[in-house]
Amino acid sequence: MARPKSDDKRNAILSAATQIFAERGLAAPTSAISNLAGIAEGTLFTYFNNKDGLLNELYREIKLDLADAMMSGFPRKKSVRTRLRYIWDRYTTWGVSHPDQRKVLSQLQLSGSLTLESKKAGSAPFSEIEAMSEEAVEQRILRDIPLEFLAATMDASAQTTISFMTSHPASAEKYQSLGFETFWKGISRK
Template sequence: MARPRSEDKRNAILEAATEVVAEQGVSAPTARIAKRAGVAEGSLFTYFENKDALLNQLYLELKRDLRHAMLDGFPAAERIKVQTRHVWDGYVDWGVANPHKRKAMSQLGVSDRVSAQTKEAGQAAFAQVSTLMQKSLAGGVLKDQPPSFAGAIMSSLAETTMEFILREPAMADRYKSAGFDAFWAAIAEH
């Protein structure tokens, strides 16, 4: 009879995979992930059919975590600039607080081991953010560009902001505001 699966073990495997992928990339051996999680390598495959299944699930988990950080407490009744700032702050705060998750998600996002379907599902979870981008772009200088382009600009500016905050934590509020102002100036009507 098969042993029942433990949610704690599954979560430990995903946490270990986050750290190992952040440190060594998607080619890191599953044995290292299992060791970091404190489970036998065979146990890893009780929870995930193979390494690709683990990486795809990890990608979705990281995207879900980021989505919650960006949208929890979303100020739906506020002006679009306030809403966009809320999403920005959530993204930057998540990235600063979770450097391993940020780096792992970045590596998984460009990996061919994460399927197109999984990447699509990860993006679908951000439909509300995408809609917000479309509204923000409606009258701005990037209005004729796809929302994914504005999203890429947001990601680039947010990454730069996160790096500066990590280097100079005492300047976090200043950098977060300056980064947002630069983003808003790039997308909003002037």
């Protein structure tokens, strides 16, 4: 009879994968992940069918962690600007606090290894942001910008902001505010 899978081992594998992929890129061998996790390489494949399975699960885990950071306490009854600022602050703070996850998430999104199912699962927790943005365009608060472009613009602006926050920790709040103001002026009608 097969031994039951351990959440601790699964989490150790995902943590090791994050660190290894952040340091070496997604082409890093699974043996490096197994070594760092303190398990036999065959054990990794007990938890994940193959490397693509590991990559997809890691993507979902990082997206869930990010969603938890961004959406916890989301001020649903506030103005669009206030809600976007909340999302901005939570995203940039998460990015500064989780540099390895941020780096791996960027790699995964460009990798071509993600399944449609993983992409849907990764975007599902953010559907409220999408709906808010669509409403804001209809209400003429935001410019009529395709949502994919709006999201990509926000991400690029946030990455720049995170870089400055990381490089200048004493001025992190200043750069966080400056980044949001620059982003807001680019997307709002007012």
